[in-house]
Amino acid sequence: DTGVSQDPRHKITKRGQNVTFRCDPISEHNRLYWYRQTLGQGPEFLTYFQNEAQLEKSRLLSDRFSAERPKGSFSTLEIQRTEQGDSAMYLCASSPTSGRAETQYFGPGTRLLVL
Amino acid sequence: RKEVEQDPGPFNVPEGATVAFNCTYSNSASQSFFWYRQDCRKEPKLLMSVYSSGNEDGRFTAQLNRASQYISLLIRDSKLSDSATYLCVVNHHYGQNFVFGPGTRLSVLP
Numbered sequence: 001d002t003g004v005s006q007d008p009r010h011k012i013t014k015r016g017q018n019v020t021f022r023c024d025p026i027s028e029h030n031r032l033y034w035y036r037q038t039l040g041q042g043p044e045f046l047t048y049f050q051n052e053a054q055l056e057k058s059r060l061l062s063d064r065f066s067a068e069r070p071k072g073s074f075s076t077l078e079i080q081r082t083e084q085g086d087s088a089m090y091l092c093a094s095s096p097t098s099g100r101a102e103t104q105y106f107g108p109g110t111r112l113l114v115l
Numbered sequence: 116r117k118e119v120e121q122d123p124g125p126f127n128v129p130e131g132a133t134v135a136f137n138c139t140y141s142n143s144a145s146q147s148f149f150w151y152r153q154d155c156r157k158e159p160k161l162l163m164s165v166y167s168s169g170n171e172d173g174r175f176t177a178q179l180n181r182a183s184q185y186i187s188l189l190i191r192d193s194k195l196s197d198s199a200t201y202l203c204v205v206n207h208h209y210g211q212n213f214v215f216g217p218g219t220r221l222s223v224l225p
Binding site: 041108 | 119147149157158159160161164202204206211212213214215216217218
């Protein structure tokens with residue numbers, strides 16, 4: 001399967017713990033996006049990378065959230081000192097920079113539950 | 116006011132019906148527009164891009180009215196497999212900052 005993959009698929013943690021999620025985009029895609037989705041809502045943009053450069057961050061992304069894409073391939077999203085309000089589906093998407101550059105391909109998501 | 120708004124739904128329609136979804140956006144600088152489909156507990160998938168002249172893909176027709184900042188999706192001859200949530204998506208800056216609407220859920224009933 002050469003699609004976008006995310007790991008883990010599910011994560012249950014206690015409030016105050018740190019969690020880290022990983023996203024592996026489609027290999028030839030330069031652009032990588034992180035979104036958060038809660039029940040009954042559309043995905044909310046969190047941050048965007050072009051290669052290893054983080055070009056945009058939403059104001060939703062508090063200082064407890066950090067994302068990296070160190071070699072321009074996979075990306076990690078870390079949430080420190082988790083809160084119950086962080087419970088959501090975290091989606092990663094990738095897109096190419098040429099051709100159908102605006103088509104985003106989503107991974108299956110990581111579902112986070114903070115107790 | 117949300118940046119992208121959609122019909123609240125849900126829409127429950129019989130097989131074979133025609134159904135239309137509406138979407139409005141507030142940022143007049145928006146450059147590109149899409150409809151995504153999301154099945155229950157799955158990731159969103161691109162259904163179609165929306166072009167200024169309107170475009171059709173089989174049973175699906177998308178329209179854009181830039182002056183009114185309005186996008187629509189028409190589904191003809193609906194199938195049971197069309198049951199999903201339909202997300203309107205607006206892009207302000209090419210390739211960046213995609214804004215999703217809350218989605219409209221469709222249930223096609225036998």
